[in-house]
Amino acid sequence: MPEAPKVLIAEEAIRRRVGELGRRISEDYARAESVHLVGVLRGSFIFLADLARSLTIPGSVDFLAVASYESAVAPKGPVRLITDLRTDIAGRHVLVVEDIVDTGETLAFLMSLLALRGPASLKCCALLGKPASRKTDVRIDYLGFEIPDVWVVGYGLDDAERFRALPYIGVRSRQPAD
Numbered sequence: 001m002p003e004a005p006k007v008l009i010a011e012e013a014i015r016r017r018v019g020e021l022g023r024r025i026s027e028d029y030a031r032a033e034s035v036h037l038v039g040v041l042r043g044s045f046i047f048l049a050d051l052a053r054s055l056t057i058p059g060s061v062d063f064l065a066v067a068s069y070e071s072a073v074a075p076k077g078p079v080r081l082i083t084d085l086r087t088d089i090a091g092r093h094v095l096v097v098e099d100i101v102d103t104g105e106t107l108a109f110l111m112s113l114l115a116l117r118g119p120a121s122l123k124c125c126a127l128l129g130k131p132a133s134r135k136t137d138v139r140i141d142y143l144g145f146e147i148p149d150v151w152v153v154g155y156g157l158d159d160a161e162r163f164r165a166l167p168y169i170g171v172r173s174r175q176p177a178d
């Protein structure tokens with residue numbers, strides 16, 4: 001059995017911060033009346049579920065999937081869209097929900113792709129950001145936590161599909177035998 005990841009952000013701290021983000025987003029979109037949440041699969045599924053329930057304004061949900069790197073050690077290729085949205089976003093207030101912004105390439109790719117589809121507004125919300133490894137100047141409208149440049153898992157995030165269901169954000173300490 002691999003060792004349990006060390007806690008970086010505890011469950012309670014995540015809960016509080018997601019609640020704050022939900023309140024801010026609800027205020028900011030109060031005049032828009034509804035927000036269309038676009039989750040980036042797979043890492044954002046738990047964050048999106050909690051964020052959606054912390055909103056006090058009506059929201060709708062859709063998902064898309066992109067291919068990015070799969071683990072802490074795999075080389076990173078170009079970002080590709082794997083699964084597209086099911087619904088048209090023209091005229092809607094779209095909020096992209098991401099688990100983590102590392103280099104920013106995934107988010108930059110998605111924001112420019114979705115902007116071409118004529119949304120009424122387009123913003124993004126990420127639970128985590130690693131400012132030290134940013135390679136694009138993509139803007140994050142709502143950010144949960146800034147973290148150091150370490151590989152994190154849990155609360156939806158994985159290391160080669162492991163640890164997604166951990167209730168906290170942990171740091172993966174790699175053992176040679178893993």
Ligand code: IMP
Pocket residue numbers: 043068069098099100101102103104105106107150151152153157158159
């Ligand atoms: P970016 O394009 O470099 O910003 O990478 C974004 C994507 O890489 C995220 O949506 C995650 O799926 C994945 N990623 C980056 N850092 C981590 C991490 O520390 N743990 C798990 N996934 C990560």
Ligand code: MG
Pocket residue numbers: 040041042043044098099100
């Ligand atoms: Mg992701």
